[in-house]
Amino acid sequence: MVYVQNKLGQPLMPTENHRKVRLLLKHGLAVVVGRTPFTIRLTTKSKAYVQPIILGVDAGSKTIGLSASTEQKELFAAEVMPRNDVVNNLATRRECRRARRNRKTRYRKPRFQNRVHSKQKGWLAPSVEVKIQEHITAICRICRLLPVGKVVVETGEFDLQLLKAVADGKPVPQGEDYQKGEMYGHYNVRQYVLHRDGYTCQCCGHKNGKLHVHHKESRKVGGNAPDNLVTLCEVCHKKFHKGLITDLKLKKRSRVSTRDAAFMGIMRKTLLERLHKELNIPVAETKGYVTKCTRETMFKLPKSRTNDAFAIAQGKHGFGINSVVFLPQTNRLYQVKPVRHHNRQLHKATILKGGTRKSNQVPKYVKGFRLFDKVSYHGQECFIWGRRSMGSFLLKLLDGTKVKDGVSYKKLKLLERSSNYLVA
Ligand SMILES: [Zn+2]
Ligand SMILES: [Zn+2]
Incomplete structure (x- = not known):
């Protein structure tokens, strides 16, 4: 195509x-x-001959499925892997800043009243924001490729209360309790956890004395959700972190993370709002069960992100087919991966003799190649994943499989310059 x-x-x-x-x-x-x-x-003027095209979008936190088709056939299919490194990157930044506060650096005026929440309405966590942006960018890019007339988005709705109840093996909260949630009426998470554990150490059963709230998984990984927290007395807590207590119960959280489900819930409304604002073509919304029904009864296709997207475009809110038909699909599935090109750390931590600060990154171009350029190595298409100033490179495929490390620049042929969205 x-x-x-x-x-x-x-x-x-x-x-x-x-x-x-x-x-x-x-x-x-x-x-x-x-x-x-x-x-x-x-390069010359041409007559525009356009058939109606609908783009189906299977929104997701780990993979986004995209498929554009006419009533006769599929024209384009792609899978986008959104960035999942933002949480870690921000943690790194936080640590860099924390360390810098204790170093002697140039004077900066004190800053205040600079919290994002108070400045911007509708603020979302950066990890959520970036994923919404990537959905929109991917859709806009396809609209530049094909004369898309309509976009249909499937957004999942997850019942967090139900998910939690099933994971805990408890009955699903009914009526008023459903809206209130487990932490209703408590001042903060810490207080809730202490109350839940009956103000007793969960290791030795001690009641009196100072009580701590311990993170099973580190705060960075596991967050501050109540199921990641447990009450311990001061003595047990100290012992645990010294490695004297090795109770598995205190290391593993009781429930798997509902992060992806929570993400979809937060994202749904904002994504649709922004799509309505940014695209000047109609945007419709559809539900997972509609898609599943179309995919299974009309097309008899196996489950995959792009098959779902194809069914979204053909289904009730798209072309609305209502009979079993065979529509040819594209044989080429594009993989798209958004990347960032830089490290947070600009300089090496130790200053060289003579007071020169050594850059933490090699120059942007090494022997004419830069990070994430698409190159051909022995006839195989791969990406530059790492570079050394001597002129040797680490090559990987888009899914992360290593092709070879330490390849000389002489053996590479440039195919495409890198961009923020790698396509393979
Ligand atoms: Zn204890
Ligand atoms: Zn602890």
Whole structure:
């Protein structure tokens, strides 16, 4: 499939007539504007012939499924892997700043009243914000590739109360209790945890004395959810962190993290709001069970992110097919991975003799290659995942499989310059 733009860069219908594309390029009637997916731009005026295209989006926290199709066939399918490193990156930043506060650095004016919550309305955690942005960017990019007429988004709705109750093996809260949640009426999480544990040490059963609230998983990994916290007396807590108590109960949280489910709940409303604002084509919403029904009864397709997206586009809120049909799907599944190019740490911690600070990163270009460039190595397409100033590189595929480390620049051929969204 070759994607086509008109003279002004607006998308036209794609073509599978590769011979025609070759001739157009040969005679200078078109130029190549993108390698993956292969996109050409016509250099002369052309008549726009557009069929209705609907883009189906299976929103998600770990993988986003995207599929654009007409009523006859699928034109484009892709899987986007959103960034999941933001939480860790922010933790690193926090640690860098914490360390810097005790160092002698240049004077900075004191700052105050600078908390995001008080400044911006509708603030979301950076890890959520980045994922919403990636959904929108991915959709916008496809709208530049194909003349999409409508976007249908499937957003999952998770019943957190139900999930928690099932995981704990407790009855599902009913009526008023359902809305209140487990922590209702408590001043804060710490107080709730102490109350839940009956103000007794969960290790030795001691009641009197100073009580601590211990994080089973570190606060960075496990967070401040009540199921990650447990009451311990001062003595037991000290012993535990010295390694004298090795109770597995105090190390493993009782319930698996509901982070992804919680994320979908937070994201849903904002994503749809922003899509309505940023796209000037209709945006519709659909539900998981509608998609599942379309995929299984109409197409008889196995579950996958892109098959779901395909069913979303064809289903009730898209083209609305209502009979069993066979529609050809694309044989090319694009993988998209958003990346960042920089480290938080700019300089090496130890200053060299003579007071020069050594950069923590090698120069942007090493022998003409930069990080995340797509290169060909022995005929295989891979990405530069690491570079050394001497001119040797670490090569990986998009899913993280290592191709080879320490490859000389002489053996590489540049295919595509890196960008914020890697496509393979
Ligand atoms: Zn104790
Ligand atoms: Zn602790």
